Amino acid sequence: MLETKLAVVTNLSLKRSNPDVNALDKLTDLVADDLKACNTLIIDRMQSPVELIPQLAGYIIAAGGKRLRPVLTLASAKLCGYDGTRHQALAACVEFIHTATLLHDDVVDESDLRRGLASANAVFGNKASVLVGDFLFSRSFQLMVEDGSLEVLRILSHASAVIAEGEVLQLTTSNDTGTSEQAYLDVIRAKTAELFAAACQIGAVVASRPAAEADALFAYGLNLGIAFQLVDDVLDYSALQARLGKTVGDDFREGKITLPVILAYRRGSDEDRAFWHRTVEEMEQGDGDLDQAIAMMNQHGALRDTVERARHYGAIARDSLGLFPDGPEKRALLDVIDFVIDREF
Numbered sequence: 001m002l003e004t005k006l007a008v009v010t011n012l013s014l015k016r017s018n019p020d021v022n023a024l025d026k027l028t029d030l031v032a033d034d035l036k037a038c039n040t041l042i043i044d045r046m047q048s049p050v051e052l053i054p055q056l057a058g059y060i061i062a063a064g065g066k067r068l069r070p071v072l073t074l075a076s077a078k079l080c081g082y083d084g085t086r087h088q089a090l091a092a093c094v095e096f097i098h099t100a101t102l103l104h105d106d107v108v109d110e111s112d113l114r115r116g117l118a119s120a121n122a123v124f125g126n127k128a129s130v131l132v133g134d135f136l137f138s139r140s141f142q143l144m145v146e147d148g149s150l151e152v153l154r155i156l157s158h159a160s161a162v163i164a165e166g167e168v169l170q171l172t173t174s175n176d177t178g179t180s181e182q183a184y185l186d187v188i189r190a191k192t193a194e195l196f197a198a199a200c201q202i203g204a205v206v207a208s209r210p211a212a213e214a215d216a217l218f219a220y221g222l223n224l225g226i227a228f229q230l231v232d233d234v235l236d237y238s239a240l241q242a243r244l245g246k247t248v249g250d251d252f253r254e255g256k257i258t259l260p261v262i263l264a265y266r267r268g269s270d271e272d273r274a275f276w277h278r279t280v281e282e283m284e285q286g287d288g289d290l291d292q293a294i295a296m297m298n299q300h301g302a303l304r305d306t307v308e309r310a311r312h313y314g315a316i317a318r319d320s321l322g323l324f325p326d327g328p329e330k331r332a333l334l335d336v337i338d339f340v341i342d343r344e345f
Contacts, residue, residue, distance in 0.1 A: 031074035067095065096140040166187055170191060
């Protein structure tokens with residue numbers, strides 16, 4: 001138990017020096033004290049007398065990413081002038097929801113790796129991963145109830161339901177080359193962007209700001225989340241493993257229909273489309289197929305244009321913050337848009 005706690009504390013308090021994440025580092029620094037309190041709460045609330053729960057939860061949380069979603073909650077509250085502590089527990093709530101979805105995603109996708117490490121389901125098994133994901137969801141709802149705001153409960157419970165709908169919707173598009181761009185956007189809006197939006201919106205709610213500001217932060221988070229996922233889908237076909245933290249081509253091997261695939265399929269020849277039918281619909285993949293897929297995407301500008309779509313949503317996110325006065329929090333939130341889009345690819 002102690003080893004699990006120490007591992008999580010070490011990871012959560014790690015200072016990153018990579019120059020590629022300077023914008024996120026700056027935003028994180030602005031909320032450092034709040035994030036420390038949030039991390040302490042995460043560690044406390046993932047504990048259970050059932051030993052496997054903190055072991056598995058600690059494994060995935062310690063292997064986590066940049067804590068972008070809880071940082072957005074803390075920064076949004078600070079942008080709105082909030083000086084209390086409610087946002088700390090709600091940021092932990094957001095992280096629990098996110099972590100639960102990761103556990104469930106890896107089981108559904110039959111993933112063996114997450115961020116370059118063995119996934120929780122590969123280490124602990126599918127059953128344990130699903131059930132601990134349920135435990136973390138339950139913890140998140142306990143935190144919502146303890147906060148005492150029906151509006152916060154409404155926002156985060158709605159986001160949780162939409163995320164689940166997005167997971168089911170993705171099942172209907174998986175391995176289907178006939179998926180439209182709109183159907184793909186519906187999936188990523190639900191699976192990824194909705195939690196970004198809710199994470200930002202509750203910052204205005206705890207600060208008791210007008211509905212216009214809450215709506216603006218929702219729009220900022222939603223469009224930032226869409227841009228984030230679009231770039232993630234590009235990175236899967238172009239980033240070095242050391243930069244991305246996972247092997248290139250995971251989406252391809254799983255037959256996921258993402259925008260780069262949609263664009264390459266629509267713009268390709270009959271021979272190209274036969275390739276996509278074989279590899280992502282029939283899942284008949286061989287040596288060299290991933291390289292050929294990447295070459296087709298580059299030939300038809302699919303990766304380039306997916307990034308341009310991300311820039312479009314980034315611009316909407318930028319405009320959404322227009323009604324807030326200038327200040328360090330606003331500038332940092334704007335810089336994070338560029339960070340999300342200009343990651344290595």
